[in-house]
Amino acid sequence: MYFIANWKMFGSIKSVNSLNKVISYSKTNKLKAKIIYCPPYTLIKSFVDKTKNSNIKIGAQDCHTQIKYGPFTGAISSKMIKDLGGKFVIIGHSETRAENDNKKINLKIKSALDEKLNVILCIGEKLIDKRKNKTKYVLKKQLLEGLKNLKNLNKKVIIAYEPVWSIGTGIIPSENDLKKNIRFIRNILKISKKFTKSKILYGGSVNPKNIKNLMRIDNIDGFLIGGSSTNEKIFIDIMKKSIN
Numbered sequence: 272m273y274f275i276a277n278w279k280m281f282g283s284i285k286s287v288n289s290l291n292k293v294i295s296y297s298k299t300n301k302l303k304a305k306i307i308y309c310p311p312y313t314l315i316k317s318f319v320d321k322t323k324n325s326n327i328k329i330g331a332q333d334c335h336t337q338i339k340y341g342p343f344t345g346a347i348s349s350k351m352i353k354d355l356g357g358k359f360v361i362i363g364h365s366e367t368r369a370e371n372d373n374k375k376i377n378l379k380i381k382s383a384l385d386e387k388l389n390v391i392l393c394i395g396e397k398l399i400d401k402r403k404n405k406t407k408y409v410l411k412k413q414l415l416e417g418l419k420n421l422k423n424l425n426k427k428v429i430i431a432y433e434p435v436w437s438i439g440t441g442i443i444p445s446e447n448d449l450k451k452n453i454r455f456i457r458n459i460l461k462i463s464k465k466f467t468k469s470k471i472l473y474g475g476s477v478n479p480k481n482i483k484n485l486m487r488i489d490n491i492d493g494f495l496i497g498g499s500s501t502n503e504k505i506f507i508d509i510m511k512k513s514i515n
C-alpha cells in the first residue's frame with residue numbers, strides 16, 4: 272500500500288520536525304506501507320536529509336519537460352530533483368493541468384523516466400465531465416496521450432486516479448463508481464499493453480473517517496493524500512486505520 276503525501280504549497284523549514292512521528296511509525300508499522308512525501312521544491316533537500324535512515328522516500332510535485340538544464344526561469348528539471356535525492360515526481364496533478372496539456376505531460380514523464388525517477392501520473396475527470404458521462408473518455412485520453420511512445424517501465428509509473436471534484440472538497444466517489452473507474456483504468460493499461468503492472472492509487476479528500484470504506488475497494492494499491500497528509504497525527508491515523 273502506498274501512502275503518498277502531496278504537501279502542495281504548504282510547509283516551512285521547520286516542517287521537517289513534523290516528520291519525526293511518521294519516521295518512527297514507518298519503522299514499526301505492520302502494514303509495510305510505502306510512504307512517500309512530496310513537499311514543495313524548497314523542502315526537498317531537508318526532507319531527504321531528515322528521512323535518510325528510514326524507508327520514507329521523497330518526491331517533487333512537478334518537473335519541467337526538459338531533461339537537464341536550460342533557460343527556463345522558475346522551472347525545475349528532473350535532473351535537479353534527482354540531484355537533491357528525490358526519487359519520485361507527481362506529474363499531471365489537476366492543480367497544474369491548466370498549464371499542462373497531455374503532450375506536455377507526456378514530455379515531463381519522459382524526462383523523469385530518463386532520469387530514473389518514479390512517476391506518479393495523476394488523471395481524473397472534472398465535475399462537468401462526470402455530469403456529461405464523459406469520465407471514461409477523459410481517463411482514456413489522459414492515460415493514452417500521457418503515456419504515448421514511452422518505454423514500458425511498468426513499475427516506474429504509478430497512476431493516481433483523482434476525480435477533480437473530489438480534491439479538497441470532502442466528497443469522495445461512491446464505492447461502486449470508484450471500483451468501476453479503477454477497473455477501467457486497469458483495462459486501458461492492459462489493452463494498450465503498457466504499464467500493465469503499474470500500481471493504481473486513489474486521491475481526493477482521503478481522511479481518517481473515510482479510509483476504512485476506501486480500503487474495502489480491493490483493486491486500489493494506495494492513496495495520494497493532500498490536506499490530511501500535512502498533519503502527522505492525521506496522516507498516521509489514516510495509515511493505522513487502513514490496517515485495523
Ligand code: PEP
Pocket residue numbers: 277433437438439440474475476477495496497498499
Ligand atoms: C491532492 O492534492 O492530490 C489531493 C488528493 O488533495 P486532498 O487530499 O486535499 O483532496
